[in-house]
Amino acid sequence: MITPRPGGRTARTQAVVFEAAAALLAEKDPGQLSMTEIAVRAGVAATSLYRRWGDVRTLLMEVAVERLARESPLPDTGALAGDLKAWTAAIAGSLASPGGSAFFRVYVATAPTGSAEMPGRARAIGRRLEQVQAMLDRASARGERAPGVLEVTDHLLAPLYMRALFGVPADPAFAEALVDRLLSQT
């Protein structure tokens, strides 16, 4: 008797679905993608996708956060200023690259409109924020003064994203100045 590896099939399905979604994201705007289209590309029943992710926004955000975590692990330079500067420089570079940041495009395309709640999307973003929190906790453990994770999103991520939304390039010097400004207030 063959015992299936626990979670093996689910994990394989997720890998196939994430790969199909990532390939489609490279081809078109996140706002144009449907569950059905992703299901067809992955060769998986759309009903399975709805059962697992609920809606296409949640799925796309999970895909985007997973890629971000894999392709852009948070830096660990041994000092908070170094970590934050390396991280914001990477974000500024990614936002300025041709095609922009896939994460940013999904983040904007799946933004809540009005008062609609999207717990799945918030959970996916929350996983990235936990990694940011871990970076801040390492600094505190070393005896450094560290800002809260919301101060990081309000005063580092927000200006970089705002400028991307506006179409104003944020150069590395700007990213570095944001870090100095934040740390001077911590």
Next chain:
Amino acid sequence: MITPRPGGRTARTQAVVFEAAAALLAEKDPGQLSMTEIAVRAGVAATSLYRRWGDVRTLLMEVAVERLARESPLPDTGALAGDLKAWTAAIAGSLASPGGSAFFRVYVATAPTGSAEMPGRARAIGRRLEQVQAMLDRASARGERAPGVLEVTDHLLAPLYMRALFGVPADPAFAEALVDRLLSQT
């Protein structure tokens, strides 16, 4: 001989088009709107709309900025802290209202993807920023220390918009704290 009022016809056409676009914006997502749909609603040839605005993103941004200027004139309380607090409280309230802020929805839906330039969209936003600049100039003229308009967008607007994108409510106390923090660094 009847001499037409200079600009009269153009102004009337613009008013009709803006009204049609605003009505459609109240019904659906800005990303779903096309020039043709707006032209049909306005009873104007789509070719005229393309000639005047170039693309639907520019038109929608002009409509959104015009409504913002009309419905939300920038405050003039006689002191910069008062102006900024009244203004950010209004933005926080608008973002939190059911259906959200029409300007914010258009701003996000027409965000540049990748390296595509959108000079018309930038010009429309630029008109709002000129009003912000005028508010800052009034403060300077009174002898107050005023931040630059980019510091205002980076550290007041960006955190409020970031939280709206994230689905995290920004309450009036948060908006007020952002102003205090900005002015303490000016």
